[in-house]
Amino acid sequence: MLYVLLFIPLLPALYALRARETRWLAGSAAAGAVLSLGLSLLAQNQAAGPLRLDGVGLFYLLLTDLLFALVALYAGAYFQASQDREAWRFYAAGNLFLFAMHGAYLAHNLGLLWIFVEGSTLASALLVYHRGGARALEATWKYLMLGSVGIALGLIGVILVYALLGGATLDWQMARELVRAANPAQLKLAFAFLLVGFGTKVGLFPLQAWLPDAHSEAPSPASALLSGTLLNVAFYALLRYAALLGSAGLFGFAAGFLQSFGLASLLAAGLFLFAQKDYKRLLAYSSMEHMGLAIYALGLGIPWLAMLHTLFHSLAKTAAFLSAGNLLLAYQSKLIARVGAVYRAWPATAGLLVLSLLSLAGLPPFGLFYTEFQALFRSSPLAMGLYLLGLLGVFAGLLWPLSRMVFGEGPGMSLGGLPRIRALVVVPAALVGLALILGLFPPTGVVEHLAEVLSWKL
Amino acid sequence: MNPLIETALIFLGMQSLLALLRPPATGFLPLSLGGSGLLLLLAGLGAWLAGARGTPLDAAAGFYMALLGALYLGVGPYLREYLSHHEPSRARLEAFLLPLFAAAMVGVLLAPPGYAFLFLWEGMALLGYLLMALEGPDGLAGSRAFFLASRLSGAGLFLALILLAHKGLRVGGLEHLVWAGLVLGFGTKAALFPLHAWLPKAHPVAMSPLSALLSGGMVKLGLYGLYRAQDWAGPPPEWVGWLLVALGLAGAVYALARGLAEEDYKGVLAYSSVENLNLLLAALGAYFLLKSPFFLLAFFFQQAAHALFKGLLFLGSGALPVRELSRLGGLHRLLPRTAAWSFLGALAAAGLPPLAGFLFEWYLYQGFLAAPRGAGASSLLVLGVGVVALVGALAAVSYVRLFGLAFLGQPRSTQAMTAREMGGFGQLGLGVLAGLLLGLSLFPTALLSPLKPPLYPVLPLFLALMGLGGGLVYWVRRKPQRVYDPWDCGFHSPDLQGSALTPQMQPHALGYSEQLLRLFPFLELKAHLSREEMLAPPKVRLEVSDWLEVMETRLTRGYTALAHQVQRLQSGSLHLYLLLQFLTLLLVLGVVWR
């Protein structure tokens, strides 16, 4: 069953190489994702070979499949509206990407996890590249280089961990048992490599360089996938390793790093956001902020909180990127200064943009407000101060573009021929609605329950 | 919970729902918003007068709830008329958001300090922002400033309330940190100088009923928080009192002076709000220091009074055709009722007996005069008397200028000749607030009875003024009179049509206060001479530069420069990125080794 689950996405990927009709491509991709969504619910706690689906994996798998299905539907409308004849590239690469994601979440082996994370990098590089062009090429190249180096550093970490486990196994369950006997000093060393390696992919502060480039140059549905799902997978890897360190009794050591990197990302994101001129880069830096916050929450030793944070972030950010896609369709420019008066030109998109951005800014009634509150609640006064400062900076950075684009001056009604395809609005609306509901009733208990498999020890 | 409050909240919820389902649903506003206002007024007054303690409705919270209720009662009918002039799509959104905003404010009063409080606090800010942002490009800067300040306020509260929740942590200096957070959080919302900068930007751009709710209601919640925080965090450290008094008094003078340099009608009102709030904060601070009942009386009474008269004035401003004072004038002819309501509001706001504003100053003076004697620092509080007197005088001038330039004299522009009076519902809303204001002025004990207030003979004074004044007016009116043009130094000639006076000969908005502004060193007056044509007489344009605003601009510029510096890390050079990655690795490894 798990193998079926693993390979499901390859079918639509193969189909995408042959078919050219956008509607069918979107349908098949979404169907694949929905199918695996259902299957994964049935497959919890099953194991097969190096694969095993535990609570945390299930959580992220469900999230990924859900987002992928929605984004695939949206992408159908998006490529149709932008008259892109090469949508199949997106679906082929996207499904390959989904395959890698499935692999990563199903893998119960740290080595296999690494392989699939690297695979997701490659597949997502294809997503970023899409149809090419100078800027996309530049972004892809930088992404590939930085990502590869990062992941290679991560591999060093994996190797060191493997060696520390006595070269016996990389299986997650057994590793947790064995790691207690490992030399702590050298485990720390291994963690340093893992942190920088996977941290590059998560987009933590001084390692984030690829992130805004890739997010801004990819087609909007791909940006949504990158931000909503790709960052999660690297985060997931770090989550596993942090748990491993926890089993070894070294969590305190990891916590310092995680918290520092988290706060650094948050604070830096505020400054990056403040001077941003391109709204897709803006959203990318916001991703850096939220991954920083998730890492920080992880550093606090509350995995369920970090998971919840990534969940809310994924929902909101996907909605935001999809709304940004609508903007791009309507205004044909990624510059904030070129967009204005969206609330008159396209009220539905304006509403979605406002809600998703406010959600990202951590305002109630959305979930990020809850997770940020919980994280603050467990912080020391100093960290709390920095955290609040960072949140303010980020908010200041997001607020102006939001006001400017949605309510500021612009062409108003005169935008000719808006794409009137329902999915362009319905999909992000579904995401925002979900974010709203989950924000009002945060599924804390469920996530806590799922995170129990990490058997977190401080 | 109190069934009255529940019903009121249901009313508000229903209104929002209706706006969603059967747009624009503005017709229900008098009933829903106004009705909920009445219920809240009753429920709040009940709790306040009964002196309830703790949950569900504390006496202090009840006071504020009554205050909000009174505002809703007036704004509800007014809003129905006001929104009917908006496009239906926008009116629908406003009819949806406004009740939610109103409900959030009520919720803040009911919420215990903690997650729910912060949730509602930030939600309130969010709704306020959205309502303001719907104004479009004009409201951009204002709504942004409002939201930013709200988040700053939220940050302070996050800090304070979370530390408060960790009871075990409260050792040593943490107490001070809690209060610092509270002062930052609630102070920003209550426009504590110099954190007030957002208010004069935000309130003028909001639509008039919203300005009334913001200025009359929302900012008071900051004061509520600071007062109520005594229950949550225990008595404040001494520095809190001193800080509030010092900043409050300084801010009151500053705001009035700055308001005199303001040309926007609602801007002047906003600065007046800043003044009142700062004076209230000073009163609260002095209460923290001296525990004198006079300050408490002043504090509570003026909040109610300010809510009513500022609500009245802001609602009245909705009928103005333009906001610039230098383009208004003579509006009493076109808007006789609005002029009358605004006049009542201005009298109260200027702190003149027998209306409510004076009683506040009366209490404040007595409080400051009762400061302890001797060498202690608190004896210096007596100088507050002088500041209050200055503030009183400045406030009077400010309102003379506001009302005089807008409603009296000759119209200064063609727009000022096209104003239209509000219809029945609008007048009803204004009338409700005016009635409440008058009632509060004449029967202050009805509200203040829990505090056992001393009073001056306000009712006899009022009756004497009305009786004798009415008699005299009647008498004089019956005397022979003629209608003639105003005195123009005899330049009047039959060739000219009527008087030789032109509207441009009236004092200009800045000209009126120019001499006064020169008294205040933080305001720099600059006169610009400009000629439209070669031989035309030069026009003098006065410009005020405000030291505080200059600082603010510099701060923003500095921050932007910093952001640009940081952005240079993302220079586009892959090699730099790789180097950064390498250095990060080395850094982390270095830390591990150490």
Added chain:
Amino acid sequence: MVGRKSLDALIRLYALQNVLLALLAFGLAQGEWPLVLAGLVLLLLKGVLIPRYLFWLLERLGVSHEVESYLSIPLSLLLGGVLVGIGLRVGSSFVLEGAQLPEAVPVALSLILLGMLSMASRKKAVTQVMGFLGLENGVFLLALAETHGLPLFIELGVALDAFAAVVLAGVLIFRIRTTFGHIDTARMRDLKG
């Protein structure tokens, strides 16, 4: 690898390095078939396939076979020397208990550092790929030195990933050549801020 100015020489050096690595793997294998297999794959993939691919690439690209760097050759050598020094100096703390070949650990570290140096300093896209490959080799050597070698399927997966990355990079280099007319990554600086 740091000092040479010719790309061809660089690729040959890389091939040689891989052959040596493969031999090392055989040496350490002690008859264990997974290691032998891994060594074989390595030999095939990295010793033969990738160098050939790179040569083919260079030919098709029609760019000069010269290394362009931010650093002059002496400086580059100097820095390389320093990094090797660091690698050898701190290498000991990377030697884990039960390492197979403790002596190789510092060498592996030096390789990794040198790989990163060449990636960060060299301008041509191809040279950056070369740097990455050097880095990868360092990682592989480390794996060999520290452990028995990773489990087979992991090893294969890793190799496949590396190969895919290089192929993808090659495709991208082609596109870069056709789009920009050069393969100088230092001049691709449109995306900033």
Added chain:
Amino acid sequence: MSAFLLLLLAPLFTGSLKWLKARLQNRQGPDPLYDYKNLLKLWRKVWIRPQGSSPLFLLAPVVGLLSTGLAAVFLPLLPGISFAGDFLVLIYLLNLGRFLQVLAALDTGSAFGGQGSYRESLVSVLAEPGSVLALGAVGLASGSLSLAAFSPLSPQNALVYTLVLVALTLALLAEGARMPVDDPTTHLELTMIHEAQLLDHSGPLLALYELSAGMKILVYIGLIALLLPFGGLSFPAALLLAWLALGYLETYGVKLRYLRLPDLMSYNTLSGILAVLGVVLRFRI
């Protein structure tokens, strides 16, 4: 009670002051009772309502007189109403009158009215802190905030009271629109402060204004009288002193440039501040 007294005395005071000034300037001068006649004459005249003026035009003189009169009610020259904080009500009632007067000056939209309006505003801002502080200081020194309980000048409080008297005198000059703050006899509109606001009021309205202006001066004289140590004779003494001093001042003094007013009035504020501090920090001579 005091209100009626002041109402009756006001025209006498202003009228005789004109007479005194004329005499000091070697002129014949009007009858000291001239103002009574003048007021009566004005009261009987037709009044002009300027084109487009508002009800405030009529209301201002009425309220002006009433508020001054009601303020005088709290002046305990004759037995009247008294309570803690009554001096504040007194001051603010005067403010009420001025508020309407200044507004009404803007009503006609004439250039001079506006000018007078903002000049008067400046004067009020300059004068008010000093007078309130001064009266507050007296209240503190007497241990009661009610005018009736104000203790008179004595060696113990001499320093404070001197300061208070300086402040109140300056306030009298400013609020009463006398030299050197304002010139009540000027006929040049450009230099007017108080008179400029009355330009359009005529007949009975002008009469009301004149009467209340006179009363306002007397109220301040009454306040000063409260501080004098002559018992029942304090008020007549204060009246006499003020009468002489004003006559003298307006004969030999010159009007201060309007822009220099803040310089003069800063003495007022300073005295007020010092007086209050003197009480609180117990300054002694």
